[in-house]
Amino acid sequence: MYLYNANIDFIIEPIGQVDIPLKTVSSTKTETWYPLKKVVAGVITGDILLSIVRKDKELYVKLRDGRNLASADPNGKSDPYVKLEVGTQKKKSKIIKKTLNPTFNEEFTFSLKKGESVLIVEVYDWDFLVGDDFLGMFTIDFSEFPVNTPIEKFYALEPKMLPDAIKAEQDKSNTDLGKIKLGCSLLVSYTICIFLICFCTEMSYSVNMFIL
Secondary structure, three states: OEEEEEOOOOOEEEEEEOOOOHHHOOOOOEEEEEEOEOOOOOOOOOEEEEEEEEOOOEEEEEEEEEEOOOOOOOOOOOOEEEEEEEOOEEEEOOOOOOOOOOEEEEEEEEEOOOOOOEEEEEEEEOOOOOOOEEEEEEEEEOOOOOEOOOEEEEEEOEOOOOHHHHHHHHHHHHOOOOEEEEEEEEEEOOOOOEEEEEEEOOOOEEEEEEEO
């Protein structure tokens, strides 16, 4: 669960996040103080499926699918799109709304100059009011790819930051951001879905989280 601040300019910023283990919640409503944790940037998940064909002077890239991308929006989804770059040539995919498993099925062609052998792929979450969120990236050295032979593969998304920088960000999550008092209960439906119902009792504000 995330707690946000919306200012006068309609810019929504995360204040912190709360982790609620389901095994600690029963069907009886209970009120508990939960510590707020820092929302850690740089957490990357997911893969991108590409089909690549290297020609003598061209590179053909088919952007097929993404899977298990990070959630960047309050609704638990993202609006992902992909940027591709070879040398000075830059391409951009369409935006797929409200999904963590987008299907693109788009094709791109790059003219290859001497010495160009690296494809840079970056994935972003599109936002209407604020800057787009970085969801991950990877690079492909296609110099050793056989000519005229399609190579189809899932590529794992990676962070821009070095591992040490990510660890430093995660260490900051120990900062005391305060607490929030929530009343929580579980409701199990006949469709084998679980609803975690939480009420922020201090602010008379209710939040419904849907968990599969």
